[in-house]
Each structure stands twice: as structure tokens, then as C-alpha cells.
Amino acid sequence: MIELFSDLFSDYTLRTVAMGAALLGITAGSLGGFALLRRQSLLGDAISHAALPGIALAFLITGSKAPLVLMTGAALAGWLGAALISSVTNRTRIKYDSALGIMLSVFFGFGLVLLTYIQRNPDANQAGLESFLFGQAAALVERDVFVILGIGALVIFLMGLFWKEFKVLSFDPDFFQTLGFPVRALDHLLTGLFVIAIVIGLQTVGVVLMSAMIIAPGAAARQWTDRLGRMIMLSGCIGAVSGVGGALISSSIPGLPTGPTIVLIVSSIVVFSLLFAPNRGIVFRKYREWKSGKQLRVEAVLVDMYTLAAQHLSAEYPHSARVLDVMSSMSGPARRTLGLLKDLGLATQLDAKMWSLTPEGVRRAELIIQRQFGGEE
Amino acid sequence: MEYAIDIRDLTVAYREKPVLWDIDLQVPPGVLLAIVGPNGAGKTTLIKSTLGLVKPAAGSVLIHGKPYADQRVNVAYVPQRGSVDWDFPTNVLDVVTMGLYGKLGWFKQPAKKEKVAALKALAQVGMEDFADRQISQLSGGQQQRVFLARALVQDARVYFMDEPFQGVDATTERAIVDLLRDLRKRGKTVCVVHHDLQTVPEYFDEVMLLNVRRIASGPVGEQFTEENLRATYGGRVAFVSALVSGKK
Numbered sequence: 047m048i049e050l051f052s053d054l055f056s057d058y059t060l061r062t063v064a065m066g067a068a069l070l071g072i073t074a075g076s077l078g079g080f081a082l083l084r085r086q087s088l089l090g091d092a093i094s095h096a097a098l099p100g101i102a103l104a105f106l107i108t109g110s111k112a113p114l115v116l117m118t119g120a121a122l123a124g125w126l127g128a129a130l131i132s133s134v135t136n137r138t139r140i141k142y143d144s145a146l147g148i149m150l151s152v153f154f155g156f157g158l159v160l161l162t163y164i165q166r167n168p169d170a171n172q173a174g175l176e177s178f179l180f181g182q183a184a185a186l187v188e189r190d191v192f193v194i195l196g197i198g199a200l201v202i203f204l205m206g207l208f209w210k211e212f213k214v215l216s217f218d219p220d221f222f223q224t225l226g227f228p229v230r231a232l233d234h235l236l237t238g239l240f241v242i243a244i245v246i247g248l249q250t251v252g253v254v255l256m257s258a259m260i261i262a263p264g265a266a267a268r269q270w271t272d273r274l275g276r277m278i279m280l281s282g283c284i285g286a287v288s289g290v291g292g293a294l295i296s297s298s299i300p301g302l303p304t305g306p307t308i309v310l311i312v313s314s315i316v317v318f319s320l321l322f323a324p325n326r327g328i329v330f331r332k333y334r335e336w337k338s339g340k341q342l343r344v345e346a347v348l349v350d351m352y353t354l355a356a357q358h359l360s361a362e363y364p365h366s367a368r369v370l371d372v373m374s375s376m377s378g379p380a381r382r383t384l385g386l387l388k389d390l391g392l393a394t395q396l397d398a399k400m401w402s403l404t405p406e407g408v409r410r411a412e413l414i415i416q417r418q419f420g421g422e423e
Numbered sequence: 424m425e426y427a428i429d430i431r432d433l434t435v436a437y438r439e440k441p442v443l444w445d446i447d448l449q450v451p452p453g454v455l456l457a458i459v460g461p462n463g464a465g466k467t468t469l470i471k472s473t474l475g476l477v478k479p480a481a482g483s484v485l486i487h488g489k490p491y492a493d494q495r496v497n498v499a500y501v502p503q504r505g506s507v508d509w510d511f512p513t514n515v516l517d518v519v520t521m522g523l524y525g526k527l528g529w530f531k532q533p534a535k536k537e538k539v540a541a542l543k544a545l546a547q548v549g550m551e552d553f554a555d556r557q558i559s560q561l562s563g564g565q566q567q568r569v570f571l572a573r574a575l576v577q578d579a580r581v582y583f584m585d586e587p588f589q590g591v592d593a594t595t596e597r598a599i600v601d602l603l604r605d606l607r608k609r610g611k612t613v614c615v616v617h618h619d620l621q622t623v624p625e626y627f628d629e630v631m632l633l634n635v636r637r638i639a640s641g642p643v644g645e646q647f648t649e650e651n652l653r654a655t656y657g658g659r660v661a662f663v664s665a666l667v668s669g670k671k
Contacts, residue, residue, distance in 0.1 A: 218507045224500040225525035272557045274512045
């Protein structure tokens with residue numbers, strides 16, 4: 047691990063790979079945050095699959111593997127896929143999810159056919175196109191990184207420039223349109239940036255799993271913050287960290303494709319965020335539920351004991367645990383809660399069966415009753 | 424007289440099926456208008472096509488004598504509360520400030536002036552203490568008031584509100600009614616999609632009864648009749664007569 051880090055600064059290939067992965071991670075992650083909020087995460091999956099025939103056609107037509115050429119082909123095909131999805135949804139009775147599934151498989155299938163065709167042609171130049179399937183970070187050269195840097199910087203600049211417009215577009219497009227903004231044009235612009243963010247990652251991550259770089263960072267980031275700016279920034283950072291991690295690991299182990307490695311890393315971040323993020327995390331929520339549930343049970347048994355005792359002379363009159371069990375049948379056995387009351391100093395156990403409230407317990411029960419019935423005047 | 428809202432021959436079709444058919448509606452300025460009708464009557468579509476959100480097949484819309492496209496700054500829209508994702512990562516003040524984005528124009532970020540205006544609008548709906556609250560933590564009534572504040576901050580002349588009373592508590596309903604009356608006092612025209620027939624005579628000056636076609640429109644006292652309600656709702660309203668006879 048430490049060796050890997052020191053190599054990062056000395057090894058030219060590793061440095062190039064890490065730079066490229068970080069840049070595409072930031073771009074895909076931050077744009078993906080918007081896609082998540084607009085419920086368009088799966089559109090990213092369709093776009094990246096739809097890009098494959100574009101890459102193959104660009105190569106077939108130009109015979110070049112220059113990154114800009116292949117990316118242009120990928121972007122055009124990805125954009126066409128997205129446009130076809132929305133036009134099928136608008137003009138036919140086919141629903142969005144079906145249209146998405148159809149376009150994804152049609153474009154991807156066509157892309158695979160073209161790839162097979164290219165591979166059968168005996169041409170030394172064709173080698174490497176198949177790495178677009180699962181991605182190969184080790185294949186990144188400096189030229190690629192500069193392209194990613196240029197395009198990524200432009201995408202993020204535009205996102206910042208249109209920040210307030212994209213925010214309302216994502217939150218309430220109808221309202222936004224009544225303010226006089228060209229919502230359709232902005233929608234196309236954001237989708238266009240989205241396509242570009244996907245396309246610059248295809249060589250490294252691969253068309254099959256690029257959607258993970260779009261969806262996962264945003265989903266993880268949303269867990270940690272309730273502010274859009276922070277969420278998008280965090281999403282970009284998570285994208286960068288997973289990108290760099292996956293690219294470094296895969297390029298230090300020969301033959302390991304980058305896409306799947308990145309997916310494993312970013313998925314672990316998502317799982318961790320789903321479980322442990324404060325407020326929204328599952329663990330935190332369960333703990334809160336458990337705590338408030340416990341509080342409710344304690345109060346219920348306290349009140350039960352108090353009402354029972356009210357039928358006798360003393361508020362500290364003892365009762366058997368079985369009676370309380372029956373009374374609190376809704377909230378689980380009272381016996382466990384009685385133990386808790388004892389620990390809190392609110393009840394005492396007289397013998398194996400009998401329990402009574404302590405003076406402190408009586409006072410608390412009265413407070414609860416007052417709160418429950420006194421507040422409704 | 425120049426009408427605040429002047430809709431003529433408005434027809435909207437969805438897959439060849441008419442949703443709104445040949446609608447005419449003239450609303451004088453300074454009036455609170457209720458649009459009522461059964462589910463699927465086209466109430467929301469009427470508002471949306473007036474605001475250009477749904478493309479009409481035919482018809483024209485004038486706001487204070489000019490086409491809507493030239494009057495955008497004078498028109499504010501309160502969409503149905505359920506039309507947005509309230510889990511969106513933002514806070515109350517930010518949502519209200521969105522009402523000023525039209526005046527702010529491209530690329531400019533809201534500054535202190537906008538914040539002050541948004542806070543003032545929040546105070547008008549009794550939500551000034553919630554400015555920094557995440558919108559995911561609001562109750563239904565509070566969400567509705569935030570949407571109203573966002574429209575107030577636009578300082579328009581004509582307001583379109585889609586079911587602002589939907590699922591709100593009594594306190595919020597009261598607050599909204601007070602707000603509507605305040606808007607009327609300031610000469611604004613408010614057009615409200617409304618569901619609770621019982622409160623129509625108490626809250627509104629004019630009513631439009633809609634069921635794909637316009638059944639009737641005009642002053643509540645003249646048009647909110649048993650006959651018109653029956654024509655709008657079909658045989659489904661056994662309570663209609665009780666309702667109409669019970670009104671002031």
C-alpha cells in the first residue's frame with residue numbers, strides 16, 4: 047500500500063492513471079449528483095451502453111484511436127440514445143423504463159456486433175477497442191489525461207455557471223418555466239453535460255459499469271448532507287477517491303479490468319454511507335427508534351403501575367409483574383422494562399413477583415400523566 | 424373593462440381525447456376565484472395550459488390585456504405540493520428565494536436583498552422561524568406555506584394556486600384564507616383550484632364550475648347553484664342541495 051503511494055509520485059504510468067481517474071471521478075460524481083436528484087440515474091446507464099456503437103463507428107470511419115475521435119463518436123451515440131428514449135416516451139405509449147431498457151440493449155447489442163466485426167478484420171491498429179467494455183486504466187496515456195482534464199474542467203465550469211438554474215430545474219421544472227427560463231434548452235444542456243461526463247470515463251471504466259461512477263457517488267453523498275452544494279462536492283470527491291483507488295489497484299495487477307474494481311470500491315462507500323451516515327444512516331435511525339421505543343415502554347409501564355396503585359391507598363402499592371404484563375401486552379412484556387425501571391431507580395422489586403414504584407417513580411408517572419392529559423385544553 | 428384573466432376558446436387534448444373543451448373564462452381584477460369540478464375535470468390542466476406548461480390545441484390567454492408570454496413577471500404559480508420531491512437537499516429560505524430567480528436573471532446568485540425579501544414573504548405566512556429548516560423536515564401544511572411564500576415574493580398581479588388547501592391542518596387553512604384576503608385587499612387576482620365545496624361561498628367571490636367544459640362561471644351567489652353543481656358533478660352529489668341551501 048505504502049509502496050503504491052510512493053510509486054504514485056515516481057512512476058509515470060501510475061501518476062497518469064491516477065490523474066485521469068481522479069478527473070473523471072470528479073466530473074462523473076458531481077454531474078451524477080444532479081442525475082440522482084432528477085431521478086435520472088438509470089439514464090446514465092443507458093447513455094454509457096449506447097456509446098459503444100459510437101466508439102466502434104468512429105474507429106471504423108476514421109481508422110483512428112485518438113481519444114477525441116472516439117469520445118466524439120461515443121458522445122454522439124450516447125446523446126442519440128438519450129434523445130430516442132425521450133422521444134419514444136413522449137410519442138408512444140411505451141413508458142420511460144421500457145424505452146430505457148430497449149435503447150440500452152439495442153445500442154449495446156449493435157456495439158458488440160461492430161466490435162466483433164472490427165476484431166475479425168486483421169488490422170494491428172484495432173487492438174484495445176474491446177477494453178472499452180470493462181475499462182482499462184493502465185491504457186491511459188498523458189494525451190488522454192489532458193483531454194479528460196480539458197473536457198472535465200469545461201463541464202464543471204458550466205455546472206458552476208448554471209448552478210442556480212440547474213438547481214431549480216432539478217427541484218421544480220414547471221415552476222422554473224413559469225419564471226420564463228427556457229427549461230427545455232436547459233434540460234438538454236444538463237443532459238449534454240451528463241453525456242460528456244460519462245463519455246470521458248468510458249476508456250478507463252468501461253461502458254458496462256460506467257453507470258456506477260454516475261449513480262453511486264451521488265447516492266453515497268446524499269446520505270451525509272442536506273445541502274446541494276456540499277452534496278455535489280462530496281459526490282465529486284467520492285467519485286475521485288473511488289476512481290483513483292480502482293485505477294491504481296487495477297493497473298498494479300496485470301489483467302484486472304478497472305471498471306469492476308472501481309465499482310467494488312464505490313459500492314463499499316455506498317454501503318458504509320447507507321449504514322453509518324448520521325441522520326439518514328440505517329444504524330443511526332434504528333438506534334433512534336430503539337431509544338424512543340424504550341422511552342415509550344418505560345413511560346407506559348410507569349403509568350400502568352401508577353394507575354393500578356391509584357386504586358389503593360398508596361401510590362407505592364406493589365403489583366405482580368404478571369398483571370403489568372397483561373396491561374402492557376401492546377408494547378411487549380413488562381418484565382424486561384421493569385428491570386430497566388429498577389436500573390433507573392424508578393421501581394423496586396419486593397420479591398420474585400411483586401414490584402412497586404419508588405417515590406421518584408411516582409413523581410415521574412405524575413409528570414407523564416400531566417403531560418399527556420394536561421396539554422389538551 | 425380589462426380582465427385580469429381572459430381565456431377564450433381554450434382546448435387541450437391528450438392523445439386525441441379532449442381534456443379541456445372550448446373554455447372561456449373572464450376574471451375581473453381583485454377577485455378570489457375558485458375552480459371546482461370532479462377529479463379528471465381538467466382543473467390542473469386549465470392552470471397549466473394558461474401558464475404555457477401544457478400546450479393547448481387552440482385558444483388564447485390574455486393576462487391584463489397582454490399575452491401571457493409578455494406578462495410572466497406579473498403572474499405567480501403555486502403548483503400542487505406533491506409535484507416536487509421534498510427530500511431535495513435544500514432549505515426553506517432557498518426555496519422561497521427561487522421565486523426571485525426570474526427577476527434576478529441568468530447566472531446571478533441571490534444576494535442580501537433577495538434574502539431580505541424572502542424572509543419577509545416567509546413572515547407573511549408565519550414561517551419566518553423556519554428559514555434555515557431543511558425542507559424534508561416540514562409538515563404538509565408547512566410545505567404549502569413555503570410554496571405560498573415563494574409565490575408572494577414574486578409580487579405578481581395574478582396568482583394561480585393548484586389545491587393549496589390539499590391536506591393542510593386547520594391552522595394552515597386559516598392562514599391561507601387570511602393570505603388570500605390580504606392579496607385581494609391589495610388588488611391582486613387569485614385563481615385557486617379548490618376541492619372543498621362547502622367552503623366555496625365563505626372563501627371566494629367567484630366560482631368556475633368545470634368538467635372538461637365550462638359548466639358555469641361568475642359570482643358565487645349567482646353561479647354556485649344546485650343545478651350547476653349537478654351539471655358539474657353528475658348524480659354523484661347527494662349533498663349538493665344541503666350544501667347550497669346551507670349557504671349564506
